[in-house]
Amino acid sequence: MLDRLLDAVRWGGSGALVVRGEPGVGKTALLDHMVVRASGMRVLRAAGVQSEMELAFAGLHQLCAPILESADRLPGHQRDALRTALGLSGGEAPNRFLVGLAALGLFAEAARERPLVCVVDDAQWLDRASALALGFAARRLGSESVAIVFGVREPDGTPELTGLPELAVAGLPHDEARALLSAALPGRVDEEVLDRIVAETQGNPLALLELPRGLTAAELAGGFGLPDAKGLTSRIEESYRQRLSTLPTETRRLLLVAAAEPLGEPMLVWRAAERLGIGVEAMTPATAAGLLQIAAQVRFRHPLVRSAVYRAASPKERRGAHRVLAAVTDPDVDPDRRAWHAAQATTGPDEDVATELERSAVRARARGGPAAAAAFLERSAELTQDPARRAERALAAAQAKHQAGAPDAARCLLSLAMAGPLDTLQRALADLLRAQIAFAVRRGGDAPPLLLNAAKQLEPLDARLARETHLDALSAAWFAGTCVREAAEAARAAPPAPGPPDAADLLLEGFATRFTDGYAAGAPRLKQALLAFRSPDLPGAVGLRWGWLACITARDLWDDEGWEVLATRYVELARDAGALTVLPLALSLRIVVHSFLGELSAAASLTHEVETISEATGNPVxxxxxxxxxxxxxxxxxxxxxxxxxxxxxxxxxxxxxxxxxxxxxxxxxxxxxxxxxxxxxxxxxxxxxxxxxxxxxxxxxxxxxxxxxxxxxxxxxxxxxQLSEATRASGTEWALGVEARSRALMSEDETAERLYGEAIDRLGRTRVRGELARTHLLYGEWLRRERRRRDAREQLRTAHEMFTTMGMEAFAERAARELQATGQRLSSRTAETSGEMTAQEAQIVRLVREGLSNSEVGARLFLSPRTVEWHLRRIFSKLQITSRKQLLR
Missing domain, CATH: 1.25.40 (Serine Threonine Protein Phosphatase 5, Tetratricopeptide repeat)
Incomplete structure (x- = not known):
């Protein structure tokens, strides 16, 4: 499989593969084989390190560092996001999936010169930010001449790689396992003992090679697998620990420093060894035992050697290794790793280290690593002696865990924070966080009362935040369909906003009035809110947070023009911010707008994009x-x-x-x-x-x-x-009044019905709501046929049929066709316009190119590399029998 993947990449294809298996089964050997076979290709290697799992984008930096010169050719947003994530420049925290798109683009650019192979071993120990970015890039590979291969230890899970092609590596077959075991044993061993060892190890090659080294001749003669035998991983580690015990003390100390230092940087290890008084000669026994090599990089024979070394040391010895590594790590070049080593070296409260960890959390958050920020803050809280300060840091850690999408961990830290002496504002913020977690986990009836309680607590402390929380509470009540009136009454009783009301304030006031005094009473304030949201001066953060509510408010007020403007802007804001958690909702709202406007082809295109994002992020929508x-x-x-x-x-x-x-x-x-x-x-x-x-x-x-x-x-x-009239009259738009006129016509007779149908067609004809206009022509035509006015009916029904067919509303078109046939009208066969043999993604690329987007911009929109867009365009040109973008525009 690996050879076939390499062959495909040599011929311009791309692909990803996850090599899964238990420790010692041969994953690294297979990856090494692939690297050897990748002659003429550029190879990038990285490995997850357990102690670096809390450092955001550490794995991505390890893989991408050799090709960062290609980053200058990336689109601006992607380049800036990648540089910020890797700590190469300042800026706002980048969206993690924008970083993933940048990684994809970087790999594609690097592969322009020659095919690129990215090998990531021990991916189960990648930090989550790197795993998400690399998993994202691997899923979006197309025609870049790039292979990304991950080695993953089982049974450890790596959900960020779910859905990628997999190669499960099992143990050796029985005969081959016996042959390997026999070669590893020092002499002849009873056949039954051989079979027992093979069965016990299930053909695991590393176990077959390493376990016999830890057994005496008597144990081999007596058989393998005592009643208290541990799991395979533990037994392999135990065999390594037994080999360690025979090494000189100075060699074991050197190995421990190397095991505690995740960068694999030789000079750092030697500087630490020098401080401990360990000479270069201590390396010789470790090399002779085949446990460690220090050359251009520090590499253990197997990750289980690193684990065995670290676990074999006492807590005091580990703290000593971390202490010296902290001392030799440059605080200007790598302050976060230095702080982390210092934290591992500390046994009791230490305010200096806790403060450094807090600073590291700020830097991690700025790089878009909330999980790393949470880890730094959690350890900072553990090292804090002052109860109030500890509770404050635990609360900050809980907020970071929530942002990182770890609700269970956030709840645990929140409990720790609430057990401390929080002040009134902090307790209110803690209650708010608890409510936000409940709403994020399950948008049911739990969240509204919690948000309402938090809002009331915040009222005397922070009026602005209190009002925002009241709007959250109203939104949550709407989602759940519970306690809407209670939330509205509480919002109306809340203190006014400091200064003139902004767009969110107007929304809050409008909804609070609507749900207490009725639709007509709330409509004027809601109309003001929509004007505020349409203002060019609206801050992007406000539009991004509340844009969804403004969009559905416009629909609620039958404001078709405002609905389209706000939905379009909301999508643009989400795209520009790289907010892939918000973008699916924004696109869904835009899909509904397209549907009502009769633009079903455009709506279907966006539906495909929503599915693409959901697949890329792993978040169901x-x-x-x-x-x-x-x-x-x-x-x-x-x-x-x-x-x-x-x-x-x-x-x-x-x-x-x-x-x-x-x-x-x-x-x-x-x-x-x-x-x-x-x-x-x-x-x-x-x-x-x-x-x-x-x-x-x-x-x-x-x-x-x-x-x-x-x-x-x-x-x-x-x-x-x-009920409908209350809304339509308060709205007063042509859309609202047109639908009301049509609804009244359905229950009217003679001249009244005809007048109302005419009014509905006239009003709806002034809007862009083409679906409702076509329905009105259909209903009017049906009424005319029942009145035996066949000629008049045919005119209305033909109009309806034409509109429905053009828009792709198949069931309505068929209903109009049946009515036409009932009037004696024969229809000529006609089908709606289609995009020929193009796939949904190809049709979407065509639409974006027709909008004037470049290949890079199309790729950013669809989460593809520019080279993959080029490949799709070549296929599209072939299908359409054209040769240029200009012809495509025509």
Whole structure:
């Protein structure tokens, strides 16, 4: 498999592989074989080191350092993110996946000269930031002539590499294992003993070679595998420890220094050895025993040798090794590693070391390493004697753990912090963090009361933060579909913001009023909030944090123009910031906008991008946009699959508003198929859920009114229309009033119905909401046919059919076709425009190129390297029988 991967890379392909197996099974030997076979290629090597797991991007730096000169050719955002992550320049903390994209681009640039092979051994010990970045890059390889191969120890897990191709390395077959064991033994051994050793080791090559060295002749004669035998890894380490015990004291001390120093930097090890009075001659026994080599790099025979050396030492000896390493590490060049060594050398409270760790946490956070910042802060808290200071540092560590996506660890540190003497503000911040963790883990009913409690505590302490927390509480209540009114009343009673209200303040006031006094009362303030969010002076951080709420507010107010502007800006903000945790939500909102505007092809393209990000980050995304897109497309089998999967996910997460959206989508799909009974059932079920902000409530009412009217249930339709009218009249937009006119027409007769249909078409024709306009033509045509005005009906139905077909709304188009046939009209066969044989990704590249994006910009958008974009364009040109970007634009 490794040879085939190398051959593919030589011919311009790329690929990634994870070599998995237990310790000693031969992973490193296979990787060494690959390096030898990679003649004519550039090879980069790195290895995870257990003691460096808390240092953000340490593994990435180790791998990329030799090719950093190529970073100047990367797009600006990527270059800056990579340099900041590796500590080469200052700047805002980079998004970790932007760093991953930069790593991909760096590998692609380095491979322009000759194919590149990246080998990462012991990947289970990579720091999480490096593992995420390298896993991201490995998943996005295309046509760069790059191979990335990871060696991973089992059973240790490396979730950041999940989904990559794997090669599982097992033990040797029985006969080959016996042959290897026989070669390693000093003399003849009983056949049954050989078989027992082979069975005990399960053919593990390192165990077969190393374990017999720790056994006496008597033990070999008596058999292998005592009743108290430890696990294989422990037994191998024990065999190494027995070999260590025979070495001179000075050699063991040198080995311990090398084991405690993760960089593998020879000069650092020798400087430490010199301080300990250890001479160069101490190296000779270690080399003779095959345990350690010190040349251009310090390398142990096997990672288990490092473990055995470190564990064999006493705690006092380990602290001594770390102390001397801290002393010889340059505080200007590598202050964080120096602080970490100093922390490991300290037994009791030490405020100086704790302060240095705190500074290291600040630097780690600036490089985009919240996990590293959390580790530094956690150890800093452990070394702090003053109870108040210790609680403060534990709280900071808990916040960093939460940012790093480790909720369980964050809860433990939060408990430690809350056990200390926190002041009033700190206790309020602790409660806020507890609420944020609850909301992040499960967006159900647990978070709203916790956020509400935190907001009330913050009111006398920090009015601005209190109001932001109240808005968080309202949002969480909406998500869960619980205690919305309670959260709104608390928000209304909160102290006003210091100074003029900003965009978030206006949102808070508008929603608080809406959920206490009704939609009409809250609408004016919410309209002011939307104007504030559309202002060019809006700070990017505010838009990024609350943009999602502004988008659904625009939809809630039937403001189609503002909805599109805000959704577009929200996506741009998320892209510019590299905020891949926010971008899927922003894209989902944009997908819904595209769907209502009848731009289903563009919506489908973004759906593919959401899936790409979810795959790249490993974070599942609730597909709100995909659910509504599927409903508008009207492909029943596909839509049912998407909606069922989304519903299961929403139930698990406890997101009440999401279940309302899913119900709305089912009602819309059923109406498009002409199944009014199913539409009514879905709309009523969705309407039974507590009303929340945003997409679902009025959309559900629109579907319910149509379904009830078609079933002849006038009273049910009239009641829903009363609820709908409250919103449409308060909104006053052409979209709102057009939908209301259409809904009233469904329950009217004769001239009144005709006048209302005409009004609806006139109003909706002034908007960009093409889907609703086409539906109005369809409903009007159906009414005209029932009135036996076939000629007039055909005009409306042809218009509807043409619009639905062009937009790709297949079920609605089929419904319009059936109605046309009922009027005696024969349809010519016509299919919607398609992109030929292009894949979804190729079609997306075409759209982006047509927008004027360069290959680098397209690659950044789609998480591909520019070379992969070039490869796709060559395929696209071939399929379209063109030769240039200019022809593509035409």
């Amino acid at each position: 609730v597909p709100y946009g995909a659910v509504l897109l599927a409903a508008w497309q009207g492909r029943e089998a596909e839509a049912d699959e998407v909606m069922s999967a989304a519903t299961r996910q929403l139930v698990q997460r406890g997101e009440g508003v999401g279940l309302s959206i899913a119900g709305w989508a089912r009602a819309l799909l059923a109406n498009s198929l002409g199944r009014s009974q199913d539409a009514l059932a879905a709309a009523e079920q969705a309407g039974d859920r507590p009303a929340g902000v945003g997409l679902a409530p009025w959309g559900v009412l629109v579907e319910l009114i149509e379904a009830a009217a078609r079933r002849g249930m006038v009273e049910r339709a009239t009641a829903a229309l009363g």
